[in-house]
Each structure stands twice: as structure tokens, then as C-alpha cells.
Amino acid sequence: MDLYRKHYCKSNGFTHQSFYNHCMKNLFLFCFITFSFIGYSQKKTLQTKFISEKIEIDGKLNEAIWNSAAVAGDFITFEPDNGKPIPENKKSEVRVLYDNDAIYIGAMLHDENPDKILREITQRDDFGTSDIFGVFINGFNDGQQDFQFFVNAADGQADCITTDSNGEDYSWDAVWESKAVITDKGWVVEMRIPYAALRFSAENKQTWGLNFFREVRRDRYKYSWNFIDSKLGTFTQQNGTLEGIENIKPPVRLFLLPYSSFYVNANAKQKTYGTLKGGLDLKYGINDAFTLDMILIPDFGQTKFDDQILNLGPFEQQFNENRPFFTEGTDLFSKGNLLYSRRIGGSPSTRPNLATNEVVDASPATVNLINAFKISGRTKGGLGVGILNAVTEKTTASIRNTETGARREELIEPLANYNVLVLDQRFRKNSSVAFINTNVTRNGNFRDGNVTALAWDLNTKKNTYNLAGDFKYSYINTTEDKKGINSQLNFSETSGKYRYGIGADIMTKDFDNNDLGINFQTNYYSVYGNASYRILNPTKYFNSFNARINGYTQFQKETGKIQSNNLNIQINSDTKKNHYIGFGINSNPLESYDYYEPRAENRFVIIPERVGGFLYVSSNYNNRFAIDLNPSYTVFNEKGRENYGFAIGPRYRFSDKLSLNYNFNFFRQNNNKGYIDTYINPDPSSNSNQTIVFANRNVVTYSNTLSGKYALNSQMTFNVAMRHYWSYAENKNTLSLEQNGRLTDFKDYTANKNSSFYSWNADLSYTWWFAPGSQLTVLYRNNAGAFERNINKEFNSNVTRLLNNDALSHVFSISMRYFIDYNQVKNTF
Template sequence: MIDRLCMVFILMTSFSIIGQKDSANIVKRTYTTAVLPHDIHIVIDGDLSDDGWNVVEWDGGFTVFDPNNGEPPSQRTKFKITYDDRFLYVAVRCYDSVPSNIEKRLARRDNFAGDWIEINIDSYNDKRTGFSFNVSAAGVKGDEFISRNGDYWDDSWNPIWYTAANIDDEGWTAEMKIPFSQLKFGKKQEQVWGLQLNRRYFRGEERSLWQPMQRDAPGWVSEFGMLKGLIDIQPQKQLEIQPFVVNQFDTYPAEENNPFRDGDDFRLNGGLDAKIGITNDLTLDLTVNPDFGQVDADPGAIALDGFQIFFEERRPFFIENKNIFDYEFADGNDNLFYSRRIGRDPQGFVVGNDVGFVDQPKNSTILGAAKFSGKTKNGWSLGLLESVTGNMYAEVQDTLGGRRKELVEPLTNYLVGRVQKDFNDRNSFVGGIFTATNRNLPDNLDFLRKEAYSGGFDFRHSWKERNYYLEGNLVGSHIVGSEEAIERTQKSITHLFQRVDAGHVEVDSNRTSLSGTGGKLEAGKAGGGNWRYNGGVIWRSPELELNDVGFLRQADEIKQYASLRRLFLRPTNFFRTAQMELEQYTTYDFEGNYNRIQYEFQGFINYKNNWWTEVGAAHKPRIYSNTVLRGGPRWRWSEENFWYLFFGSDARKKFNFTLGYVNSQAAEDNFSLVRYVLRFNYQPFDAFSLSVSSEYEENPNKTQYVMEASFNNTPRYVTANIDQRTFNTSIRFNYSLNSNLSIQYYGEPFISRGTYTDFNYVEDPIAEKLKDRVTLYSDGQISRINGGSSYMVDEDIDGVTDYEIEDPDFSYVQFRSNLVLRWEYVPGSEIFLVWSQGVVGFGDPTETLGRNLDNQILGQKKENTFLLKATYRFIL
């Protein structure tokens, strides 16, 4: 492994000294604003005739960013900026030679459709973060918080500001009025902020910028020009209070004799969100009894490998300022903070011979949460989050008709602290994170961990105009609990200390704590010229555990990786842009087992007509897994090859589509995957849009894990040939009556069916040939009684059943939908009217997907939720 790492860094060093041409030095532009006289006012109506605009000069000189970088744009753009003691005012004139062809598509907030103009402001002047305000020719507003030098744009940030647009015979105009309270800056006599304006000319699919920028730049915010002339503006502490009230009515199929499922429920709920400016830089967000009823349902998913499924955060309180709290320390979704743990499904359950009916809560109630976050003028990014979820009880009716409550989720406190500090002229930063989870555990929930702590240190250093970088992190975890809780952790699929052939880990049933480490070290080239590359190493020790308030899929892994990418940034007569990339990685466990190596190629091309193609292929000559047999010995898969091809039409058109195909094949037909993808968007008129995304896949596997049995006091690992087929479709439409009133629908049917045949048991799990890895049961060894739900195995054929295999066939069906009317009746205050439907069921595995769709979704009475939520945002 050391030889491989040395080779990676030698290659990286070699490429760094090849005569590549870095970005040419571009002169930073400056716009100098002036204060608006107290007796002059600007009305935000899209009309630029107000006298207030005469106090400042126009600036223009935009240049093309994409596609013909550096050339004059097809249409001219100019702007003005002025201010008073509370607001920043922006006026933009977007010339258009054919005003009747300006694309003015209506959409919900933060849907950037048609022609638009955007202003980006780096009021911290840290060259990494910024605030983005966008308005389309139809008057639809958008706003995002920019972080990681443009790598992350958070559209959940919804500040209060004012804008309007107007189309005239010269093109179209836009006005913006941005409160200083929505920006963050320190106290100085003169503010110097980063500034960029970005125009999308829709017909030509052209982006033009005020501050010229090379396509090979290493970032976005670091390339901004400067805004000067802001004299003696005072930082303004933000104080916003947003109470809400919710009426909810649920209907569902009644269950006979079940007192908890009588057909309908009604509840009235209320809560409060608040935003308090401690300083102009730092904000305290509070929420009491939050409601997330208008949030989209999670997509359907099923995991046969036993690992947990990662779902994106959708709840507004946790999404806002998410970038400050993120600590992605490895690859994939591994993170020290995974906010979906807060308010999770209760982990306890009710059992007993006297249990009749149970009313199990669907999620844990968040009693309250507070989030202190922001960034100071000195380059300190700070974040502190505290949340408490309450005791959750399942209500039980016993077989004699008596009632009682049982605790299924304890009172739990979550704490997350995050800090980063910029230095070296904002080219470098160091940071840290600390998390704590503490549960008030009674005896019946002693299988949960009582305490869980994690911490980390991270850094990034960039040099040579930020084109080169070195970054890394180090994390540690410590969990405390009962002997049962720690033993369950050791045996979980994340760890599997019980693996029979592992010499470096073993289950210790007397332990009451566990500590582990992980980390990452990476170096590479992020900008300048046409080449990009990186390489590094990631490790997760066997004892690392983050799943109390973080996300960790698998521990006990060391991974080396490297990639090399070639960009084609200058348009030709054939394409606008293109790129090719080569990737390679290997993995080991902490015992030194060499588990995997993969080589992959990826390519992308955006043609001159804005159609595009994406293609990729990979070869995996070595695939070993420590987890397939769920605590059994290390398993070998046959070598695998896969490839994919996607292509799509011009996304600007009223109808556009994507077609995709994925094919994976393992040697000896060990397993395979075939996936078909169809996506399309249709916007027949400006106010209405429809999108559909469908996938169908077939995923057969001759050695799908089924169970572990005991034969003659030795473990027997049973696998089988599975024929798995999955279909899902997500449907969305949006109808906008105006820029503040819209109706949106989301629906997704999900069906997955698996049937098992050719049962077999593991003979030699790391044999080269598949026929040597497993042995098929003969007809005399396995049988199934008519109508029975299990297979009987008489392995030694002595007439006595040695063990049973419960029928693993399945057909899982789920449907979720939301119909939401959203009205922002005043800026920042909203009314939601929501109708949600859902059904979850189990179909007949012997039936087709289509018949199960008909029987279990179309033919079933669904659960309905009708919700009315009203908020009002007080600005004090």
C-alpha cells in the first residue's frame, strides 16, 4: 500500500511541474457606490426612472464567461448600486435586441428559469463565502448562500428582500432592495466587499459577468471584483420572530377493533421560529415545537445489503446554514453531523404476550432547538447547535382491553459545535468540530447507547492563486453504554467484530465503551490550465462509531484513491465544453487484507446545440467484502465490469429529456445490473411545468445472502439466486399564478420485487471460481411443504430437518405524494395548504410489478393528510 501512495504523489508532483499554462492574471474591477440622499426614495417596481438612481453612475463592460470565455456578450448589461442607512439598492438594465423573445417563465422561489440577473456579494470579504440575490425577467426571486468558494450553493437561505422586473422596448430591467440586516459584515468606516454580477441570456444560453473570470479558475468567490464607497454603514442586528399554527386532519383505512386506527384523527398545533442577531456577524436561530408537515416525503428505497439508507435533510431549520455544521470527513455521506438523527423514528418497541394493539409514534418530537452560527470579520466561522427531543411513548391496549403507555424513545440531548478560522490572506483555514449525544435511559431502553461523543480537526491550504491545495482531517469517537448496548454496536453491520476469520477484532461482551478514529489526507490541483488531479488516503478504524448524531456506513477500511481530469474549455464548432477523467482506488481493512481495486473512466460533452452526452466505464478485477455474510468470513465476488451512457436534449427547450442506460456484469454471471432511466421536463406555457423521472432495473444475483444457520454446531451461511426488479417514478408539476403564489405536486410510486431460487450454502468464500464458493442444495436436501412459509433443509439426508429457511421472497410497494399550495402573502410570511397521500404495503412476489402497482397502490385506500399551516414573520 505504501508503494501505491508514493506512486500517487509522484504522479501528482510530475503533473504539477509539466508546463501547464495557469489562468492569466485578470485585473480586479471596482465599482464605487454613493449614498442616497435622505430626501430621495426609490420605489421597487422595475422602473428605473426614480431620481435616486441619478446619484451613481452606470457600469457595464460585461464579458462572456460561458461559452466563449472573454469575448463581448451578445447583449449588453449595465448596473448601478446605491445605499442608505438600512438598504442596498441595485438597478440593472439588460438590453435585448428582440424584447418579445425574452424568456419570462414563472416558477417558485429559487427556481432559476428563463432570463435572469444575479448579484453576488462577499460582505465578509473572505473570498470563500457570499450572498446571492437573483431575479428573473418574470420577477421570480431567488437567493442562495455561497460557501466553499462556490462549490456549495444553499438555496434554503430565504432572506427578506424586495425586487421587481419590467420588460420594455430596450430589453428588461430589474430593481433590488436588500436590507443590510440580511448581510453579514463587521464595523468599519468604509466597507470593501467582493462583488460579481452574472447575467443569463437565455436564447443564446450565454452567461456574462461584470468581473471577468477564466473558465479554469479554481473557485468562484475568490475571483470577485470589489464594491467600495460604503461609508459609515452600521451593522444591524437581526431580530425576527415567526410564529406558526397548524391544523391537521388525517384519514386512513379503519382497522376492526383497533382503537388507535378508527379512520381519522385531528390535531391543532403551534410553534415558534426566531432569528436573533447577537451581533451583525452572528445569529441565534430558535425553534420551539417545529412542524415540518409541508416537507416532501422521502423517496422509496430498499437495501438488501443491510446497510442504513442515507436521506437528504429537507427540514428548513436544519438546512439553513448547513454548510457551517457539515463535517464530511471521508467519502460518500460519512459526516460527523447528520441532522436526520434529530427527530428520528423511535428505536424502542413494545413486545409481550398481552399486547393487543399498539399506537407507535412515527417520529420523535423536537421540544426545542437553538442554533448559533455565523462568520466574523476576522475570519472565524462559528456554529453551535443544541436540540432536545422528548420522551416518546407508545400507547398500548392489552388483550384484556386495558391501556398503558411504554417508553420507546428517551429524552435525548444533541449538541454540535463547529469552528473554522481563515488565515494566509484567506487562502487557508483550520477548524474543528465536537458533537455530543446524551440519552436519559430507563431499563427497557438500555440497548441504546447512553453517551456518544465525536470530535475532529480539519484544514486546507491553497497556494499559487488557489490552483493547488492540500487538505485533511482527523476524527475521533467515544461511545458509552451498557454491556448490551456496546455488544450490539460491535455486532452491527457497521463493525461486525464477530467475523469468524478476523484476527484483529473480536466481540468483548464486557465492554461498556468504544473509541475509534478516522481521517483523510488529500492533495491536488483545483484550477489553472486544462488539467485537474488529486490523490489521497482515507481511513476509518474498526472502533469508529458516529451514528448517534452523525452518519457512518462502514468502519474498518483504508482507502487510497487518485484521479486525473482533462478539461476542454474553449468551444469549437462541435462542442461548447467537454471533459474526460480517469479514477483509481484500492481498499484494505485494518488486518491488511487487500479487498478491492477499481479503475474508472468518465467523459462528458456539451454539444454546440446544447445537447449533451455522458459516458463511463469501470473495471473491478478484485472485489472482496467483509460484510456480505453478516459476520461470517470474508467473501469474494467475481470480477466486474460496468458501463453507462446518458444523453439529453437542450434543457432550455419547453420540452427536454434525458435517456440513460447502466449495465454491470460480473464474471460467471455471479451478479448483474441493468438500469433504464427516462427523465423529461415539459413547460407548455410560462406558468406551468411538469417533470417526470422514471427508473427500471433488474438486479439478479446468484449468491444473495439469505441467513445464517447452524449445522452440526458449525455456522452455515445460506445464499440464493435472487431475481430482483425495481421500478420507481417521481412526478412533479408546478403551476405559478404569480411569483408569490404557486401550486406544486410531488408523487412517487416505488415497487421492488425479489424472488429466490437455487438455494446454496457457502463452501469456500474466497475461492476463485463461483462453483467452488458455494454448493447448491440437491432436491433431496431442501423441500417445501405445500402452503408452508419455510424451506426445510435436511443437509445430511438422514430424514431429520437440520434447519429451516424462512421464505425470503418479497414485494415491497410504497406511494407518497404531496400537493402544496404556497402563498407568500408578504415577504417572509407564508400560508401552506397541503394534501398528502401515502400507502405502504407488501404485494405478491409471484406477480408482475405492474399487477402489484395496480393492486397495492391504485387499488388500495390510501392514508390522507390535510394540513393548513400559516406563518407570519415579524421583523423587529
């Protein structure tokens, strides 16, 4: 040690005393860093206190009682420089108080440049380009589920339920009060969250999970009160604790949402008519953990329109769920991925049986929903229970005899009951095993479906490794008598810079969950794997950087032929100037056997090898003008066959009130090969009486969307959403599918099987949150769509014909929903 000390002193110019001071300084620094890290890794605790004084939610914090409350400070960076203390000029101080009805949050968020605080006014649950403050509350302190409440600097609200397995669910809405005010020191947030918006036990002494969150938007830095370690694969288990709440009782959670809607419909084929509707939604807290939601008379007339496409493939188009009842608080029902809620109130399960001299005069595209309810919640012991039930009405089609003119009605969907049951047991705060059952029972001699599953999500105590999977069994009633299984298992490392995962799954031919779920491919087994690298702290050039390689191979179960194979590399990054850049290379290095495109049993078409790539650039949305750009290109191992396209999306924020976003998408497939028909050979001497006909075609797609808003304030906004879509497939020549999966010229087929589909949708709306939880919406909507075999390639002419189409329909509607809280009514009277 002495020799080392002498050599080190000599080489670095130290005297004996200065070397000693140098060592002590480094030792002190080492201890400071070590104990700082230990402090960050431990859970912080905040004490609250009971108040009897009234607090006005005005964003001023001028009640004297605030000064006596304990302060939660010393925030720590979550992103991008994870673990670094918050700068002194961004110091954040939060206080918590409570009374018999609610919890109160007061936050002073310092900022050295208050004029630079971003504060775009947006709709509820849309943060916009604004600074954000949030509070995360877990009333059971079990690390399983957070109720999160956010306020932005423009005084807007957002709220969600968060779980590690399903992320953030912003479809959940609670009723609470808040006010944000910009000051000369930064900005202030004051919040009142009633106990009816939370879940907690009936114990006299409460300990809640708690965390506070802040984002400084102009820097894109995010901070939390209790340290959230980004190396760990969990978020909800890294809360601090709130102590001091005593002798409060979970309130009666009974909420009524009566509504009234008025619709005026018109198009060229019918006269204008008005419709008045009314109904009631109900929410009731069965106990401190479980909630009943009911829709007694549904009304989804103002639901967002579907983005329909020209679907040339063998599978149905899957649509997003936009109906609030089926999107809110459905994290339990997503277990096992068995629920596709668009089946409820979707298209009828059968089609009319027609004689040669009959045609369908009228057949509803969807089935009406009579009512629905769901019960969901989780006990203190970690048992989550979810029950969803819905009933749809009997639906008939009107059929006309073309010779006699006689009409008849045929049942195409009977009275049907849809049911989902989920039992999800969590343990060790980060693992779960779930039982799921979905069932559809149709009245009479119609198809019934039942699927049962066991799913597991197991994590090590330190959240470093994960083992997940499921086993599903489907049964279709005696009309088809089908039974099948589907199972998957995957293992992954979920923490640190380097991560990986491997897995496999299998699905038998008769597995069918399509009565209440959605599934495309069956009769296969597959293996897959991935590896990734990410930075955990900023570098010289990047705030975040992630590189990932994925591999997937799927085999047909009986033959072992490769149905699908893919190897891709993706890189995603955020630069120091907060521009997003991502790119990737996708390859299918082997020929694959597609058993679905031919639309025939035991037939397949061979898909050649291909390789392609894409680039995605998104400039910093903090700037008034920003743009997204996404070109892509793929080439096949087949002469002249290629795909290419691009998407461009400029956006401009004229002010904190007004913004517009435009997106244009173009995609072209040259020499695409796809099924168009099954040809019956009229020559009885032919070796085959039918031929599966494919087309060599060019497929071109254009899509234009425009969205924007003008906000009067955080409660009133005008919104616009428009979409024009046009896609066509022009057949160059026809091909026959051989038994070996190859395609050869087929000149006997002469029918026109070109396809051209175009659609238009436009929504203009005004939304006013006129009282807590209560909303008035005025909507004007027009839409049209058409499918043709003859292709008109003049873009402007297509748009004009579409808007002048007799099928263009117009809807004007006014809807008002009023939130009634039983507790407020009780206190009033």
C-alpha cells in the same frame, strides 16, 4: 533581423513600408490583448452614493437619482467562452445606491431581441427556463462567503449563501424586494436589499466585495462584471469591490415567524380528525456576524415525503434532509461530514425487550423534537463559529401480553440532547482549519456518543494546489466503551486544463459516529487517485468537455484483503446546441471481499469481477419538449449474472406558467447474490450449528414520478408531486456461505424469503407568498406502502391494490407563516 525581414516580405508580398505597418498593427493588437487581460485579472471598483430620496421598486429606474450613479459595465463571459467581452447587443449597465436602511440595485440588461427573452414563471429559488440577473455581496470583503440575490426575467426571486468549500446553499432565505420588467431594449431589474439581509462590520467606512451576474438563457451564456477566471479553483475570491458606503450601522436583526397549521387526517382504520398547531420560529442577530435561529415549537407536517426503497443491503437507507431548520445555513455544520441531521427526531435508539408471550401494540417510528437552536457566523478575522443544539422527548412503546391481555409501557428513547460545535478558522482567504465536536447525551443508562475531529483545507496562494484532510476520534460511553479513529488525506491540483488528485484514508473497527452522523463501512484503509482534462473555452463541437479517470482500492485492515476496487472513466460534455452528453465505463477488475453482506463477525462473501457502462443524454431544456435518457449495463465474471436498466424522463413546458416532468426508471439484476437469513441447524451432530443463507435471486425495480406546476404569477403556484415505486426480489434457489467466502447450494432451507415492497405518494399543493417572507400553503397528501413475501407480477393489479389498500392515508393541511421584522415594526410605531 534584416535577412529575416527581407525573406518574410518576399514570401508574403510585403513592401518595406507595408511590412512596417503590418508589424505595428500586430504590436498594437498584442498590447491591446495583453492590457485587456491584465484589466480582466484586476479587481474592478464601483463607487456608490448615499440617497435621501425614496425609490419605488417598480422596475422602471425613473427616479432622477439613478442617472447620477456610477455605472458598472463591460461584463465579461464566464461560461462558456471564459474571458471574452460581452457582445455589444447584450450590454449590461448596473448602478448601486444606498441609504440608512438598504442598498439599491438598478440594472439595464440590453437585448437585441426582447421577444426572445426566456421568462418561465417558477417558485422561489427555482430559476426555471429564464434569463437571470444576480448580485453577489460580501460585506467583509474577505473572499470567504457571498450573499447572492437573483431575479429572473419572470420576476421570480432566488437567494443563497455561497462558499468555495460548500458551494451554493439555496436553503437560506432572506427578505428583500425586487421587480423585473421586459422593455423594448431588453429587461430591467430593480432591487432593494435591506441591511438586515446582509452581514458587515460596524466600521464607518465600508468596502464590500461585489460582483454582478447575468445569464442569457437562450444562448446559455453567463457573464460577470468582475472577471471570474474558470482556470482557478475559487469563485468567491474573484469579486470586485464596492466603495462609498459610509456611516451606516448594522441593524438589529430580529425576525419572528409565528405560524399556525391545521391538519385533517383520515384512513380506513380511523375516523377523520382535525389537529390545530401553532408555534414560533425566531432569528436574532447577536452581533454583526452571528445569528441565533430557534424553533420553539416544531412543525414539519408539510415536509416533502421520503423516497423509500426496498433495502436488501446490510446498511440503513440514508434519507435527504427536508426540514427547513436543518437545511438552512448549515455550511459550517457540514465540516468534517459528521452531521446527519435526520438522527435528530429520527427512529428510537433501542427496541423493546419482549418476553415470549409479548407483542408490540404501538411503537413510534420517530421521536418528537421538543426544540432546537443554532448559532452561526464568522468574525472579520475569519473565525467561523457554529453551535447546534436540539432536545428530543422521552418515547415509549406499548407492549401487550398475549396470554393475559395486560399492557405495559417500555422506554425506548429517553430525553436526549444533541449538540454540534464547529470552530473554523479561515486564513489567506482560501484556506481553513476546523475543530468539530458532535455529542449525544441520553438520560439514564442509555448509549451516549461523542466524536471530535480536526479538518483542514489548505490552498496555495494562487489556488492551484490543495491539501485537504481530517482526523476524527469517536468515543461511545461505558455501555459499549468503544473508541475509534478515522483519518484521510488528499492532495490535488485544482487549476488549469489538466488536474489530478491522490489520497488515502484509514478507519478503525470501533470508529462509530452514528449517534449524530452516518457511517457504513469501518475497519479498512484505502488509496485512490484521479486525473482529468477539461476545455476552458468552446471548440467547434462543444461548449464544455470534461474527461476524468478515477481509481479506488479499499483493504480490510486486519487481513489486507481487497474490500472494494474500482476503475472508471467518465466523459461529460455540452454540445454547441446545449445538449448534454455523458458516458462512462466502470470496472471492478479484481475480486473483492464483502465483510458486511453476511451480517456476521469475521465472515465475508467474495464478489466477482465486473465491468459495465452507462450513457446519459439530456436535451436542451430551453426547448418546450426535452428528454433525459440514461441506459446502463453491467456484466459479472459469473455465469448469467448481470445488471441492466434505463431511465427516461420527458418534460414539456406548455407555457411559461404550466410544465410537467415525468420520469420512469427500470432496473433489473439477474442472478444477484444476497443474504436472506441465518439458519440454525437442528442436527446436533452437524459440524456447524448455524448456516449463513444467501439467495440467488432476480431483483426488479420500477419507479414512476410525475411533477409539475401551474404558476399564476411569481408569488402563487399550484404544484403536483407523485411517486409510485415497486421493487421485488424473487429467490430462485438458496445458497450457503462457506468459510472461504464462496457460495454452494443449500437445499435444507425452505422458508419463503421473497421480498416485494411497493409505495405510493402524492402531494397536491398551493403556495402563496402573500407578503415579504410570509407564506400560505394548502396541501393535500395521500400515501400508502406495503411489504409482502408473495410476489404478484401484474403491474396494473399491484397499483390498483396499493391505491385501494386500507393503509392508504389522507392528509389535508393549511399552514400560514408570517414574517415580522423588528425594524419595520419599530419604524411603524
